[in-house]
Amino acid sequence: MSNTPSTHRPLLLKGGRIVDPASNRDERADLLIHDGKVAALGQDLGAPDVEHVDVTGLIVAPGFIDAHVHLREPGFEHKETIQTGTESAAAGGFTAIATMPNTEPPPDTADGIADLVERYDGACVRVYPIGTVTGGRAGNGLAPLKEMAGAGAIAFSDDGDPVEEEDMMRQALRLAAELGRPIAPHEEVKRLTAGGCMHEGIVSKRLGLKGMPSAGEEQMIARDIDLVRETGGPLHILHISTAGTVDLVRGAKAEGLPVTCEVLPHHFLLTDEQVEKQGTAAKMSPPLRAQVDVEAMLAGLADGTIDTLATDHAPHTAEEKSLPFLEAPMGIVGLETAVGLSLTHLFHEGVLDLQALIDRWSCAVARILGLAGGRLQVGDEADVTLLDLDQAWSVDSRHFLSKSTNTPFDGHGMRGRAVGTIVAGRIVHRALSLSAE
Numbered sequence: 001m002s003n004t005p006s007t008h009r010p011l012l013l014k015g016g017r018i019v020d021p022a023s024n025r026d027e028r029a030d031l032l033i034h035d036g037k038v039a040a041l042g043q044d045l046g047a048p049d050v051e052h053v054d055v056t057g058l059i060v061a062p063g064f065i066d067a068h069v070h071l072r073e074p075g076f077e078h079k080e081t082i083q084t085g086t087e088s089a090a091a092g093g094f095t096a097i098a099t100m101p102n103t104e105p106p107p108d109t110a111d112g113i114a115d116l117v118e119r120y121d122g123a124c125v126r127v128y129p130i131g132t133v134t135g136g137r138a139g140n141g142l143a144p145l146k147e148m149a150g151a152g153a154i155a156f157s158d159d160g161d162p163v164e165e166e167d168m169m170r171q172a173l174r175l176a177a178e179l180g181r182p183i184a185p186h187e188e189v190k191r192l193t194a195g196g197c198m199h200e201g202i203v204s205k206r207l208g209l210k211g212m213p214s215a216g217e218e219q220m221i222a223r224d225i226d227l228v229r230e231t232g233g234p235l236h237i238l239h240i241s242t243a244g245t246v247d248l249v250r251g252a253k254a255e256g257l258p259v260t261c262e263v264l265p266h267h268f269l270l271t272d273e274q275v276e277k278q279g280t281a282a283k284m285s286p287p288l289r290a291q292v293d294v295e296a297m298l299a300g301l302a303d304g305t306i307d308t309l310a311t312d313h314a315p316h317t318a319e320e321k322s323l324p325f326l327e328a329p330m331g332i333v334g335l336e337t338a339v340g341l342s343l344t345h346l347f348h349e350g351v352l353d354l355q356a357l358i359d360r361w362s363c364a365v366a367r368i369l370g371l372a373g374g375r376l377q378v379g380d381e382a383d384v385t386l387l388d389l390d391q392a393w394s395v396d397s398r399h400f401l402s403k404s405t406n407t408p409f410d411g412h413g414m415r416g417r418a419v420g421t422i423v424a425g426r427i428v429h430r431a432l433s434l435s436a437e
């Protein structure tokens with residue numbers, strides 16, 4: 001989105017319940033937006049020549065931020081483009097996203113990041129690039145992290161692949177400490193997971209498929225926590241999936257180390273049994289694990305060990321996903337299902353209260369990645385997600401704005417969804433149920 005302030009009329013959100021964990025606010029109030037910023041919060045606000053939106057019965061939350069998105073552009077525009085991916089994000093309730101660097105070419109230089117920043121200008125939500133940790137995202141030496149940060153990289157990751165070379169990760173974490181921007185790794189010991197296409201467990205044995213053991217994730221995380229202890233560099237671990245990982249992160253936090261992590265909806269909801277039921281729609285990395293792991297994700301969310309929610313939105317075409325299981329690509333889309341899944345299964349099932357849920361999608365993400373947003377106080381950027389906590393709906397991938405429909409949640413019944421998305425005071429998505437005058 002463009003950085004020029006909105007020249008639209010002021011916008012007045014009337015009668016909503018403002019829930020802002022950063023200021024511990026939870027009250028029924030109006031919110032007035034002017035010049036892209038929060039101008040006032042209070043009772044019975046009014047102003048001449050404003051656009052009124054009646055948000056009675058809705059939650060007015062600081063904009064949700066998905067820190068783990070694959071937009072596929074440049075290089076794989078047949079799966080997703082910046083336009084379709086950001087429209088999908090807006091429809092799902094996200095005011096900002098961060099993009100993973102497994103594009104072609106991968107952004108592994110300052111020029112590569114600058115090119116992305118330019119491409120993202122004009123998108124309908126804020127888009128922040130994550131740069132690679134290593135050259136070519138392939139371990140070819142450490143990428144110029146400092147220069148990339150200067151060009152706009154908010155974090156560094158070789159997502160899809162680990163940083164296998166220990167000394168490279170040590171150097172990266174040292175630089176991350178200096179720059180104040182985290183290393184956000186995909187954690188996997190490839191030697192242990194080579195050839196694996198699903199979680200190693202009872203189901204993989206039954207299906208005769210090569211599994212990816214939990215140790216493949218946990219051993220790399222243990223190594224990286226040791227490196228954080230040595231360097232002090234901030235580590236934000238992507239898409240954790242095993243019970244052992246939750247224990248490792250809990251321990252690191254107890255030591256006071258700068259270690260944070262995210263979890264994806266499918267890892268707190270689904271097990272490897274979905275592979276038998278849904279085939280390639282349940283193929284991703286890290287894979288769906290066992291029930292004990294799902295329970296550990298819920299416990300980790302509830303006790304704060306898991307800091308953030310994210311989607312790992314990974315579009316692939318129907319043709320690609322219709323390949324035989326071993327050949328089909330890993331990953332599922334998530335931008336248009338994630339908020340509904342978290343409201344349905346975390347909020348309504350009592351895992352997280354509303355403040356905590358909004359924190360995991362907004363405040364905590366902004367804090368860890370050093371982004372604007374994540375709070376709704378006078379003077380803040382007017383990025384807002386409007387939630388209807390009780391709307392009943394079910395997932396129909398034919399209606400996704402994403403170019404791809406690879407989801408294991410088609411037909412899933414939901415309670416609650418994002419019904420409006422406002423970026424810098426502009427409504428970029430509005431559900432039919434949201435009226436205006």
Ligand SMILES: [Zn+2]
Pocket residue numbers: 068070100159160312314
């Ligand atoms: Zn990813």
